[in-house]
Amino acid sequence: MYAHPFSYHRAGSLLEASKLLEQLGEEARPIAGGQSLIPLMKMRMARPSALVDINFIPGLNEIRRSDGQLRLGALARHADIEASDAASSIPIVHDCAAGIADVQVRNQGTIGGSLAEADPGGDWGAVLLALDTSVRCSRPSGERTIALDDFFKDAYTTVLGHDELISEVIVKQPVKNSGGAYLAFKRSAPVYATASAAVQLTLGDNDTCKDVRIVLGCVGLTAIRAKEAEKTLRGKQLEEKRIANAVEAVRAAAEPHDDMRGSADYKRVLIAALVKRAIGMAVRRARGEQVEVGHEYVGR
Amino acid sequence: MSDAEKVLVRVRVNGEPREALVEPRTLLVELLREHFNLTGTHIGCDTTYCGACTVLLNGRTIKSCTVFAPMAEGGEIITVEGLSKNGELHPVQQAFAECHGLQCGFCTPGLLLSTVHLLSKTPKPSEKEIRKGIAGNTCRCTGYQNILKAVRAAAAEMEKC
Numbered sequence: 001m002y003a004h005p006f007s008y009h010r011a012g013s014l015l016e017a018s019k020l021l022e023q024l025g026e027e028a029r030p031i032a033g034g035q036s037l038i039p040l041m042k043m044r045m046a047r048p049s050a051l052v053d054i055n056f057i058p059g060l061n062e063i064r065r066s067d068g069q070l071r072l073g074a075l076a077r078h079a080d081i082e083a084s085d086a087a088s089s090i091p092i093v094h095d096c097a098a099g100i101a102d103v104q105v106r107n108q109g110t111i112g113g114s115l116a117e118a119d120p121g122g123d124w125g126a127v128l129l130a131l132d133t134s135v136r137c138s139r140p141s142g143e144r145t146i147a148l149d150d151f152f153k154d155a156y157t158t159v160l161g162h163d164e165l166i167s168e169v170i171v172k173q174p175v176k177n178s179g180g181a182y183l184a185f186k187r188s189a190p191v192y193a194t195a196s197a198a199v200q201l202t203l204g205d206n207d208t209c210k211d212v213r214i215v216l217g218c219v220g221l222t223a224i225r226a227k228e229a230e231k232t233l234r235g236k237q238l239e240e241k242r243i244a245n246a247v248e249a250v251r252a253a254a255e256p257h258d259d260m261r262g263s264a265d266y267k268r269v270l271i272a273a274l275v276k277r278a279i280g281m282a283v284r285r286a287r288g289e290q291v292e293v294g295h296e297y298v299g300r
Numbered sequence: 301m302s303d304a305e306k307v308l309v310r311v312r313v314n315g316e317p318r319e320a321l322v323e324p325r326t327l328l329v330e331l332l333r334e335h336f337n338l339t340g341t342h343i344g345c346d347t348t349y350c351g352a353c354t355v356l357l358n359g360r361t362i363k364s365c366t367v368f369a370p371m372a373e374g375g376e377i378i379t380v381e382g383l384s385k386n387g388e389l390h391p392v393q394q395a396f397a398e399c400h401g402l403q404c405g406f407c408t409p410g411l412l413l414s415t416v417h418l419l420s421k422t423p424k425p426s427e428k429e430i431r432k433g434i435a436g437n438t439c440r441c442t443g444y445q446n447i448l449k450a451v452r453a454a455a456a457e458m459e460k461c
Contacts, residue, residue, distance in 0.1 A: 001346050008307050008324035008370050038366045039348050055371055102436025103414065104351060107360040108367065189435035190349045
C-alpha cells in the first residue's frame with residue numbers, strides 16, 4: 001500500500017526539525033519510529049504533505065536516572081526501555097515497554113512518538129499518567145515542560161504546537177512502599193489492547209492506601225484517570241468492599257466504544273476486572289513481593 | 301514525481317553497498333524487492349501485523365512494510381538472502397528445514413530473521429522467551445509447534461559453535 005505522496009526532510013537537530021515544520025506548513029509532520037503514523041498514512045487516514053524525519057538527531061535516545069527522576073529521551077525505542085536497568089527502577093515502565101506490540105515494533109517505535117501520536121490504543125499514556133510524569137518540549141521560541149495530565153486533549157490530539165517537539169519524558173521516581181501494575185489485554189501480540197489498566201499506589205501503615213492513581217487505557221478517546229475510584233481508596237484501608245466500590249467507580253468512568261475488539265459493554269466488564277487484578281498486584285509489589293505483570297494475550 | 305523530489309537512499313544490504321533514487325513514500329520492503337530485486341522478503345498483511353517482511357536493520361528486527369526507505373539511510377540491512385554463507389544454510393535455516401518449521405514457506409523469511417535476532421540477544425532462550433521472541437510473526441500453516449521445535453534446535457546447534 002502506498003501512502004499519499006509527501007516530501008521528505010531529514011533533521012539533524014531538534015531546532016532544525018522545528019524550523020522545517022514551520023517552513024513546510026501545517027500539513028507537515030514529524031516522524032520518529034513511525035509505528036503508528038506509517039500505518040495511518042498507508043490507510044490514507046493521515047496524509048501529511050511533508051515528513052520531517054527526526055530519527056537521525058543524535059543524543060535523543062538516552063535513558064538515565066538523576067535527582068530522583070527517570071529521564072527518557074524522546075527517541076528511546078520501546079526495546080531500549082525494555083532492556084534498560086535505569087528504566088526497570090520503575091517496574092510499570094519496564095512492563096509497559098516489554099509488552100508493547102511485538103519485538104519488531106518495539107525495536108522501532110519510540111516513547112516520544114507514542115505520546116505525541118496520542119493514539120487512544122497506545123500504552124504509554126495510561127502508564128505514564130499513573131506516575132508523576134512531565135514532558136519536555138522545544139520549539140524555536142523556547143522550551144517548556146508540560147505535566148502529562150495537561151498533555152492529551154483528544155484522540156490523536158495533544159497540546160503540542162505545530163513546530164513543537166518532545167525532547168524528553170521525565171518520570172518522578174515513586175516513593176518508598178510504592179508498587180504498580182500495568183495490565184493490557186489483547187487478542188495477540190501485534191494488536192492494540194482491547195482495554196488496559198495502570199495502577200500505581202503507595203501503602204501506609206496497616207495496609208492503608210496512602211496514595212493511588214488508577215488509569216484506564218483504550219476505553220476512551222484518551223487514557224482516563226479514574227479519579228472517583230482513586231478517591232474511594234485514598235487514605236483508606238484496602239478492604240475487599242472498598243476495592244469493589246472502586247471497581248464500580250471504574251466501570252462508570254470508562255467511556256468505551258463498540259469496535260472490532262469488542263462491544264462497549266464487554267469492555268466495561270473487562271476494564272473493571274483488569275483494574276481489580278492490577279490493584280491486587282500493585283499492593284503485592286508495594287509490599288516488596290516479586291510479581292510478574294504485563295500484557296496478556298493468547299499464546300504468550 | 302520528478303527526480304528532484306526523489307530521495308537517494310544508500311544502505312548496505314547483506315554486506316553489499318546499494319543505492320536507489322526513490323519516492324519518499326517507498327517502503328523499505330519495496331526498496332528491497334522492487335529496486336534491489338531481493339524478493340526473499342515477503343509482503344504479507346502490509347499492515348504491521350504479520351511479520352513476513354521482517355528484516356534486520358542495524359542488528360534489530362523491524363517490519364520493513366512499516367519503515368519508509370529514506371528512514372533506513374546509512375543502515376546495515378540483513379535479509380533472508382544474507383543468511384546462508386558459501387552455499388551452507390545458516391543454522392537457523394537448517395533447523396527450520398530439519399524440524400519441518402514451515403509448510404507453505406511464506407512467513408519463513410520473517411521467522412528466520414526473528415529467530416536470528418532472538419538468539420543473538422538470548423542464546424539460551426526459555427520457552428517463554430521463544431514465544432515472546434516470535435510473537436510478531438504470524439504463520440497460518442504450521443500451528444507453530446514445529447517452529448518452536450526449530451527455534452529450540454537452532455539454539456542448541458548454535459551453542460555448540
